[in-house]
Amino acid sequence: MSHAKNFYAGPSVLPVSVLEEIQKDMVDYKGSGLSLIETSHRSAEYGQVHKNAMNLVREIFGVPDNFKILFIGGGATLQFSMIPLNFLSGGKTCDFTLTGTWSKKAYADAKKVGNVNVVYDGKDNSYTRLPDPSTLKASPGSSYFHITSNETIGGIQWKDWPDTGDVPIICDMSSDIMSRPIPFEKFGMIYAGAQKNLGPSGFAVVIIRDDMLEKCNPNMTAFLDYKVHAEKESLYNTPPVFSIYAMSLVLEKVKAEGGLKEVEKRNKEKSKLIYDVMDKSNGFYKSPVDVSVRSDMNVVFTMANEELEKEFVAQAKAKQMVGLKGHVSVGGCRASIYNSLPLSDVVALVEFMQEFQKAKS
Known part of the structure; x- marks a missing residue:
């Protein structure tokens, strides 16, 4: 499975x-x-x-x-x-x-x-x-x-x-x-x-x-x-x-994996991968949050319009990436990247984000 x-x-x-x-x-x-x-x-x-x-x-x-x-x-x-x-x-x-x-x-x-x-x-x-x-x-x-x-x-x-x-x-x-x-x-x-x-x-x-x-x-x-x-x-x-x-x-x-210092190191690495893609997207992906206080756990972002965001979420789901729809109260998209999410899953997400931007630009 x-x-x-x-x-x-x-x-x-x-x-x-x-x-x-x-x-x-x-x-x-x-x-x-x-x-x-x-x-x-x-x-x-x-x-x-x-x-x-x-x-x-x-x-x-x-x-x-x-x-x-x-x-x-x-x-x-x-x-x-x-x-x-x-x-x-x-x-x-x-x-x-x-x-x-x-x-x-x-x-x-x-x-x-x-x-x-x-x-x-x-x-x-x-x-x-x-x-x-x-x-x-x-x-x-x-x-x-x-x-x-x-x-x-x-x-x-x-x-x-x-x-x-x-x-x-x-x-x-x-x-x-x-x-x-x-x-x-x-x-x-x-x-x-x-x-x-x-x-x-x-x-x-x-x-x-x-x-x-x-x-x-x-x-x-x-x-x-x-x-x-x-x-x-x-x-x-x-x-x-x-x-x-x-x-x-x-x-x-x-x-067994090294405790909180190792966890913190991995979390910063995972969140940086996503934020880097967003920051280099020329505004295709936009974060509403001030850079200094962006969450390492919940990465929120928007795109040009709601239809594009819906398409992003649907295509991601087809690639077995689930849970990327933003909360109903704020819309947009959200990637929650908690401790147990493997780095490889974040890598897959950022590769998809890059592919999606290229296809829609």
């Missing part, structure tokens, strides 16, 4: 070797006589998977000892509610940077819970640029400063971080987590839906500093309370067993 070249934004590409290992063990996991997805989350078999996944996240990301790692069902969108519910009770205020679709969604939920101060809004530049991080300051008394590291739809990515002093940064890293090293000293909490670089959809990874846990709303219901998940080591309720298992296999592969 020929595996398609997968440029979908999420759920996204997984390593073929991981899919094959899952396939091998799907019916009978490691000789246990059961599939892991029908095995108790309290079993020894799953217990080892869970512990291994936790340990790999800590090792690969270099998570300091004063941070807890949580696996919470529901994805990053649930975190849009959990964060303000835990940290905005009692009339507290937080700060937000609005840099695209996902930061705006997180903001919309937060302001239903408490007081939100917008310290930056990229509306005037159609969310195609980011401010100099050194110009951003947290509001006095703010409980947290929220930032979205990479906007999946808009193709815009923070390359550096603001200094917010004693105000902890909470960062949504859903679409670029595990794509580069993380300076944990900059953050009070990071969170990410698993379905981009980590594994299948179904849960979020939350990495939260110990002192943040002490600031959680004491009247929070159990599942929405970060302290409960931390105390129960993410086994308060039945976790998304299959998704965590698949993530552990992805993490093992990343570790």
Whole structure:
């Protein structure tokens, strides 16, 4: 079977070797006589998977000892509610940077819970640029400063971080987590839906500093309370067993291939190939994003008109390149080039882009 070249934004590409290992063990996991997805989350078999996944996240990301790692069902969108519910009770205020679709969604939920101060809004530049991080300051008394590291739809990515002093940064890293090293000293909490670089959809990874846990709303219901998940080591309720298992296999592969520095090197190489073709196309392919903040994960581009873009997507699909249509809210085209997408697939895409331009010019 020929595996398609997968440029979908999420759920996204997984390593073929991981899919094959899952396939091998799907019916009978490691000789246990059961599939892991029908095995108790309290079993020894799953217990080892869970512990291994936790340990790999800590090792690969270099998570300091004063941070807890949580696996919470529901994805990053649930975190849009959990964060303000835990940290905005009692009339507290937080700060937000609005840099695209996902930061705006997180903001919309937060302001239903408490007081939100917008310290930056990229509306005037159609969310195609980011401010100099050194110009951003947290509001006095703010409980947290929220930032979205990479906007999946808009193709815009923070390359550096603001200094917010004693105000902890909470960062949504859903679409670029595990794509580069993380300076944990900059953050009070990071969170990410698993379905981009980590594994299948179904849960979020939350990495939260110990002192943040002490600031959680004491009247929070159990599942929405970060302290409960931390105390129960993410086994308060039945976790998304299959998704965590698949993530552990992805993490093992990343570790074997050299960790985050090697991942970052490959990601920059892949994104540069596409951006170079765009920049040398004499305007045939246009990126709306300022060069300094172009995403290494989600490359967005447009062409002269919608009909040409539709033809591009259709011809690419005929060559088994799928997922290149831009998000419905912005149109255009988008190539999501997450960690697990092979370099050879990106090479095939840029060769097709060059061929398509030549045929249509």
